[in-house]
Amino acid sequence: MTTTATRPGSGRSRAAIMAKTLRTDRWWLPPLITFVGLAAWVTYATVRVFMHKWFFVEDYHYLTPFYSPCLTDRCPSEAALFGTPLPSFWLIPEAAFTLPFLLLFRLTCYYYRKAYYRAFWLSPPACAVPDGHSKYSGETRFPLIFQNAHRYAFYAAVIISVINTWDAIIAFHSPGGGFGFGLGNVILVGNVVMLWAYTLSCHSCRHIAGGRLKHFSKHPVRYRFWTFVSKLNTRHMQLAWITLGTLALTDFYVMAVSADWFSDLRFVG
Numbered sequence: 341m342t343t344t345a346t347r348p349g350s351g352r353s354r355a356a357i358m359a360k361t362l363r364t365d366r367w368w369l370p371p372l373i374t375f376v377g378l379a380a381w382v383t384y385a386t387v388r389v390f391m392h393k394w395f396f397v398e399d400y401h402y403l404t405p406f407y408s409p410c411l412t413d414r415c416p417s418e419a420a421l422f423g424t425p426l427p428s429f430w431l432i433p434e435a436a437f438t439l440p441f442l443l444l445f446r447l448t449c450y451y452y453r454k455a456y457y458r459a460f461w462l463s464p465p466a467c468a469v470p471d472g473h474s475k476y477s478g479e480t481r482f483p484l485i486f487q488n489a490h491r492y493a494f495y496a497a498v499i500i501s502v503i504n505t506w507d508a509i510i511a512f513h514s515p516g517g518g519f520g521f522g523l524g525n526v527i528l529v530g531n532v533v534m535l536w537a538y539t540l541s542c543h544s545c546r547h548i549a550g551g552r553l554k555h556f557s558k559h560p561v562r563y564r565f566w567t568f569v570s571k572l573n574t575r576h577m578q579l580a581w582i583t584l585g586t587l588a589l590t591d592f593y594v595m596a597v598s599a600d601w602f603s604d605l606r607f608v609g
């Protein structure tokens with residue numbers, strides 16, 4: 341049922357709608373799926389990060405991305421690219437220096453913001469559905485103003501992607517030394533490729549590549565990079581979910597081989 345009301349100060353009238361929402365479709369389904377998906381992933385990742393075992397396959401040098409770079413006393417020397425400066429206290433993750441930045445990168449990501457504002461904070465849960473909160477200050481005040489630091493988290497994510505790439509390269513290792521190649525390598529490399537695609541598709545990356553330019557014609561290299569990033573950027577949401585999948589799959593595979601639940605399928609070495 342609708343009547344007409346005047347918006348304060350606007351001089352214009354708009355429909356005063358008594359119903360909470362006039363949407364009759366299943367608008368609640370996408371936020372529900374997002375909630376279940378993100379909650380499941382965060383639960384799995386938290387359990388794994390604090391498990392402190394089954395993170396490295398010594399024979400093949402497979403290191404799960406959740407433990408990279410490995411920095412505590414628990415890390416075998418082959419997995420400790422930067423030494424082991426941290427003690428083995430259970431509250432300290434092996435990748436204590438990188439996980440906070442990765443968390444910040446995803447938390448401040450433009451796509452994830454939309455996803456968790458809708459699914460967790462109901463702010464709002466969907467288009468044309470009222471906000472679950474009476475007040476709304478957007479991202480203009482503490483603490484959400486820090487969402488604007490996303491660009492700096494992006495810089496950190498680039499460095500971490502380089503480390504993940506190196507992990508994938510040195511995992512071409514056979515138990516006897518020298519070159520080796522197995523299904524684990526396919527999974528590790530696939531994960532790294534997807535991580536780069538997600539990282540480079542970032543909105544901040546797109547702005548860094550082509551923002552504030554007056555004439556693309558005078559910056560052909562930046563223009564080409566911006567064009568490439570722009571194409572990736574249209575798939576940012578998909579890449580955000582795909583990388584959650586590849587990260588979990590990579591971690592699970594390394595855990596399973598490390599725990600001897602099954603053996604790595606070897607092609608060479």
Ligand code: FES
Nearest residue numbers: 449450451542543
């Ligand atoms: Fe999603 Fe930057 S906008 S990672």
